[in-house]
Amino acid sequence: MPLYLDPEELRHQAPGPHLDLIGAMAFRAAGAAQRLGIFEALTAGPLSAAELAARTGTDPGTLPVLLDGLVSLGYLDRGPEAVYANSLMTASSLDRRDPWSYAPALAFWSDLLGELWDGLEETVRTGKPQADFYTWLEGRPRTLRDFQTMLDGMAVGTAPLVAETAPDPGERLLDLGGGHARHTIAFCQVHPRLTATIVDLPGAVEGGRARIEEAGLGERVTLVPGDLATADLGTGHDTALLFNVCHGFDAAANRALLGRVAAALRPGGTLLVLETFADLPEGTPPVVEAFLRSFGLNLAVTQGGRLHSFADVAGWLAEAGFVHVERRRLAGPDELLVATTGEEG
Ligand SMILES: C[S@@+](CC[C@H](N)C(=O)[O-])C[C@H]1O[C@@H](n2cnc3c(N)ncnc32)[C@H](O)[C@@H]1O
Missing domain, CATH: 1.10.10.10 (Winged helix-like DNA-binding domain superfamily/Winged helix DNA-binding domain)
Structure with a gap:
């Protein structure tokens, strides 16, 4: 407007x-x-x-x-x-023909606000979300496509930067909630010996499959459709990516998930968490902060999530057995948390 x-x-x-x-x-x-x-x-x-x-x-x-x-x-x-x-x-x-188009974001947010924000007062009163966002999404193929296209568009710019600045991922990468595949593709392009497994909900991995084929990485990337809470995450991975996933879950779900991630990594393996933390970087412009605080409200009402503080995430990681946690600034409000599992696994 x-x-x-x-x-x-x-x-x-x-x-x-x-x-x-x-x-x-x-x-x-x-x-x-x-x-x-x-x-x-x-x-x-x-x-x-x-x-x-x-x-x-x-x-x-x-x-x-x-x-x-x-x-x-x-x-x-x-x-x-x-x-x-x-x-x-x-x-x-x-x-929509433009790869940077805002059209998928407008369509997605319009559906979401129109359908899932009705119970905002109830959520604030009871602390309970009004919907299960991903179940709602899986039942709406057009909105799901818009959501994943929007995420992919946002990752196009950041993925190469993250892949180039992150620590060496070793040879086996596990990308949790990486359905659109843009981050895995960027890591594979920067590290030619890397193979990767992506775990995400069934509807989300479909777009990723096409991008992986397009990038000629079909032989190096395995897609596992499933729920992060129950899917087989495998074992012995060198590095796991948990990018923009923690904000969708409450503390209990994050604790459980991080325990599973620790078990899927080899001893001394690395976890990279990409998030916007509630304690935003100093100098975040007011318009960016206004969007992010409203986004936090959206997470609360639609899925029981929120923007978590860095200290909260670091605390859950320590409980899950990670021994070293580092916070790295990226461009804008996104930050990279780098954590290492203990040598004993
Ligand atoms: C906000 S998106 C982030 C996507 C990507 N990692 C990125 O940073 O651009 C969250 C992703 O987590 C996936 N996800 C959320 N809850 C999940 C669950 N319970 N099991 C599997 N995947 C889930 C979603 O389908 C979505 O692809």
């Missing part, structure tokens, strides 16, 4: 909440436009409301209400003949 505060205009209108209200409506309207196929229909060129209604199967009397709203919110432009076109912002950020 490319709208800026006009202090004079908003002086008497509780500017923060009023802009939040517009933002909430804008987000809902943009999600609806995307689901109805409006932005996609306009990628080939401008159309009148009547043409758009025919293409998208929508009501020609009501569609212009949405279209004019989207014009005022910056998503569409309206020409003199009441012809609509994607705005520059929409064309440059919501085209």
Whole structure:
């Protein structure tokens, strides 16, 4: 929503909440436009409301209400003949053909907020999540695809950096919750002798399988569909990756998982945890912090997770038998925790 505060205009209108209200409506309207196929229909060129209604199967009397709203919110432009076109912002950020497209994120968050945030008050009252996020996701193939595409898009930039700066992973890598495979691929590309096993939920590993084949790594990477709480993680791995997984679980589930990870590593093996910790790095910009604190709320309401502090994760690691825990800053709020299992296993 490319709208800026006009202090004079908003002086008497509780500017923060009023802009939040517009933002909430804008987000809902943009999600609806995307689901109805409006932005996609306009990628080939401008159309009148009547043409758009025919293409998208929508009501020609009501569609212009949405279209004019989207014009005022910056998503569409309206020409003199009441012809609509994607705005520059929409064309440059919501085209699914673009690998950096925000379209999967908009679609995913729109579904999630629309369906799973209803019980926020109840979660804060009782401490209980309102849903099991991954069960909900597995039952919604389109949202699941958007979620994994969004994660993959986020990992495209960070994966090579992490793989290059992480300690030498040895020869056997275990990537827990690494379904989209981008991190495993980056590690395999940096370390030609590495073989890897990825464990993730069945729906998540499907996208990863295609990327692994595309990268020509089919012989070196094994995909194991399963639940991290029960799947066979194997033994004797040199390095395990636990990237952006701990925040989805509460303390008890993390303790149990880290115990299983310790058992799957060889004595002296390495665990790399990539996370945004609740104690954010100094200098985190306010807009990044605002997103991350809201993301923490999302974790609480949809899956009983949260952003954990570094000290909490380090404490669980010590209980699980890890002997050395180091915190390394990466670009932005992501951080890498490097831990080693004791030589006795
Ligand atoms: C936030 S994503 C992180 C993906 C990837 N590791 C990364 O950093 O980009 C969490 C991943 O953990 C997987 N996951 C969550 N709960 C799981 C469970 N109980 N068993 C297996 N995988 C799980 C999800 O399917 C998802 O791929």
